[in-house]
Amino acid sequence: MSSIADIRKDYKLKALTEQQAKKDPIDQFSQWWEEAVAAEIEEVNAMTLATASSTGIPDARIVLLKEYDANGFVFFTNYTSAKGQQMEENPHATLVFFWKELERQVRISGRVERVSEEESDQYYNSRPEGSRIGAWASPQSQVIESREWLDQQDQQFRELFRSKPILRPPHWGGYRVKPVRIEFWQGRSNRLHDRLYYTLNQQGSWTMERLAP
Structure with a gap:
């Protein structure tokens, strides 16, 4: 078996020049997104979300992109989770997409804000029933006593919502990362x-530069 230090790959699929790139990065993201979807990348919308606490301690995890446009990139989670608390303390985040099949990476940094109640309701109501109940059953990021306890919570909420609508819990909703880089x-x-x-820039337009690798 090779040592970890010997693991490497040479990238040769494509190039990215200033002449090829779109002037607006959202347009450029759209082009790459469409190519990633066409390449049938599994969980193409998976992205690393990096946050930091008010004391600057970093944290990161994988979340799923659910929407994007010129206003930003949207994902959903529990507001009281570790990442939710970090974004309340320090409303800045970075998203990273890595599409290895295309030898591409996209990094997006900006300020974080909650999406509207209406947007959160709309997405929540589109989720499968089990996922909607799970948002009630799981106190995300908190220490729990066992898997059995979680299963019991799930069953209790299934019984609770058996005869009434599964409304979105107040502690669950969406965030939008509004990019500046x-x-x-x-x-x-x-x-x-x-x-x-x-x-x-401060005028609301984008400047494109090339960075050394």
């Missing part, structure tokens, strides 16, 4: 990768 990374041979970096 977006980087598109295309793997290239010999680690000389293409990195195009967009920053949002």
Whole structure:
């Protein structure tokens, strides 16, 4: 077996030049998103969400993108979870997509805000019944005594909602990351990768620059 240090891959699929790239990073993301979907990447909407507490201690986990547009990138979670608490204390976050099949990475950094109650309701009501009940049953990120306890919670809420609508719990909803920096990374041979970096200026327009790999 090779040592960990010997594991490597040379990236050769594509290039990313300033001439190819869109002037607006949301347009560029849309192009890459459509190509990732067409490539049938499994869980193409999986992204790393990086947050930090008010004391600057970083944290990260995988969440799922559920919507994006010029206003930002949306995901849903429990407001009282560890990530929810961190975003309340420090409303800034970074998202990272890694589409290894296309040798691509996208990093999105910006300010976080909650989506509207209506947006949260709309998405919550589109979820499968089990997921809606799970949002009630699980005190996300809290220490629990056992798996059996969680299963009992799930069963109790199933009984509770057997004869009435499963409304969205007040502790569950969406967040939107409003980007101020977006980087598109295309793997290239010999680690000389293409990195195009967009920053949002005070006038609301984007500046694109190339970063050294």
